[in-house]
Amino acid sequence: MKPSHRRPWPRAILFDLDDTLWPIAPVIVQAEQTLFAWLADNAPRVAERFTIDSLRQARLELLARRPEFQLDLGALRRAGLTAAFEQAGEDVGKVALAMTEFFAARNAVIPYDDVLPGLLRLKGRVLVGSVTNGNADLQTIGLAHHFHASVAAPSFGRAKPDAAIFHAACAALGVAPFEAVYVGDDLLLDVQGAQRAGLRAVWMNRTASRRHLEEGVQPDAIVANFDGLLDWLKREHV
Numbered sequence: 001m002k003p004s005h006r007r008p009w010p011r012a013i014l015f016d017l018d019d020t021l022w023p024i025a026p027v028i029v030q031a032e033q034t035l036f037a038w039l040a041d042n043a044p045r046v047a048e049r050f051t052i053d054s055l056r057q058a059r060l061e062l063l064a065r066r067p068e069f070q071l072d073l074g075a076l077r078r079a080g081l082t083a084a085f086e087q088a089g090e091d092v093g094k095v096a097l098a099m100t101e102f103f104a105a106r107n108a109v110i111p112y113d114d115v116l117p118g119l120l121r122l123k124g125r126v127l128v129g130s131v132t133n134g135n136a137d138l139q140t141i142g143l144a145h146h147f148h149a150s151v152a153a154p155s156f157g158r159a160k161p162d163a164a165i166f167h168a169a170c171a172a173l174g175v176a177p178f179e180a181v182y183v184g185d186d187l188l189l190d191v192q193g194a195q196r197a198g199l200r201a202v203w204m205n206r207t208a209s210r211r212h213l214e215e216g217v218q219p220d221a222i223v224a225n226f227d228g229l230l231d232w233l234k235r236e237h238v
Helices: 025-042 044-049 052-065 067-071 073-088 092-106 115-122 163-173 187-196 211-215 226-236
Strands: 012-015 127-132 149-152 180-184 200-204 221-223
Touching: 012 163, 025 044, 025 052, 025 092, 044 073, 052 067, 052 073, 067 073, 073 092, 115 226, 127 163, 149 163, 163 180, 163 187, 180 187, 187 200, 187 211, 200 226, 221 226
Parallel strands: 012 127, 012 180, 127 149, 180 200, 200 221
Antiparallel strands: none
């Protein structure tokens, strides 16, 4: 009889958010269109002087000069808008209202079909947490009640793949890194970052990519959706 190599279930599963639980690119496109329509109505001199593309280019140039903004892309957008308002001669006091408009649209995400059923299947089996470099607000999105702890780079001050942000999430859940599994779509930030921090890492590969071979990253598991994640958990654990 072969010895069993199955191990105990992890005490915690931690998730990336954008592009792991929902697609983010179309949401950002829509949010920028919503913001620009707001500018046209409420800050017309900005809308006349800039386009969505020129505002984006200005943000990229600002990020190149001040790479610390990589930790908080919301702060980068706010700084970019402030500069645009100043250049256009608009009231910079309206920037806060513009950002409120943008964040409302940015959080109008639609989870992949497997996400809600998957989170419900994990309920009671493991502690669930999130670690993100982005600005997603789980409370606004309506998913916060599924998570026992959430750590975001903008408020934490360190970003993936820094081990500190993974360790902070584990500490918030009261588990050791080796007792946790991290699930994310980015091979370097999520998979390699989590593994180097002492967690096991599952690559959420919804597109059947083979980039892990090119990058030389070996996830502990590769899954296409929550069904695959749950299958792996049941197969590898007792």
